[in-house]
């Protein structure tokens with residue numbers, strides 16, 4: 001009989017394993033599964049790219065006959081529904097496992113406890129809630145969309161040593177070094193979508209793709225808050241819209257006919273460039289996020305600028321902050337960051353601090369970000 005410490009050790013491994021495909025299984029969560037017998041790991045599985053097969057199926061296939069009388073550790077309750085694949089709970093029962101240890105129960109209404117019920121009805125021992133806080137953190141994006149009907153929002157800010165995010169009218173200003181930049185690209189690869197304001201889109205002309213070798217295909221959907229449809233057709237975003245989707249969030253057109261006609265012409269031009277124009281008042285963030293969730297976007301990375309960051313903070317819609325502080329000052333004409341290291345908005349707790357070259361990286365988490373009611 002495995003003790004609590006052993007359960008936690010194997011569950012930690014299952015959760016860690018799940019992170020491998022984070023952001024690459026949409027709209028399915030990335031789940032980790034480890035099959036253990038007599039304290040020995042027989043097989044491991046993580047939800048496959050694209051979301052299927054599920055983690056349990058992969059681990060069971062690898063374990064083969066060895067799964068009989070074994071314990072399966074899964075970061076999420078095994079599914080009970082006949083979706084695109086038969087239920088994992090059924091597969092665990094058929095394989096003859098003796099015990100299933102679960103971190104987080106699945107809020108998907110097709111599952112919601114029924115996976116556990118199926119296992120129990122088949123005489124399998126089930127334990128839940130093992131390393132639940134860690135499990136929820138790994139599944140935060142999935143849980144946020146399932147439970148709160150919005151994506152999990154990460155706000156990323158790169159701030160100079162004097163607390164500035166950029167220089168007025170100067171275009172892109174390099175605040176951090178190459179190591180931090182690679183880290184940001186890795187975060188982009190984990191995110192379903194990335195969002196900037198039109199000010200940043202125009203001033204910086206960013207591409208917002210992931211350019212890490214091997215992860216280029218993991219570029220997120222790019223979203224611009226662009227009330228008046230001012231996204232330039234000659235910019236990198238519009239020019240690359242056929243390769244990586246761009247969604248332009250426009251407001252309502254002005255009421256006068258002439259203005260309407262200009263708005264419609266800009267919309268048609270963006271449309272022809274392959275940019276999708278979505279009409280939703282960019283100031284109504286909760287509504288906007290709900291719309292993104294209904295398109296299957298579970299994780300959103302907000303990358304600038306200062307006023308967009310501030311409006312997400314004001315709306316209480318930031319779950320996690322990635323703050324990079326560079327070594328050099330920006331000085332004159334600097335645009336102030338909404339916050340700087342150690343002077344964070346209330347309700348956030350620092351979880352990690354690291355150095356990337358000369359840059360400081362800090363991760364802050366909203367105190368209740370991983371605890372939506374299940």
Ligand code: AOF
Pocket residue numbers: 028029030031032046047051052053054055056076077078079082083084085088106108111
């Ligand atoms: C598991 N193991 O690895 C994952 C699960 O569209 P389907 O049929 O693939 O079902 C999607 C649902 O399956 C998803 O909403 C969630 O409830 C569950 N994901 N379940 O047993 C896994 N990724």
Ligand code: ZN
Pocket residue numbers: 054055056078079080086087088089
């Ligand atoms: Zn499943």
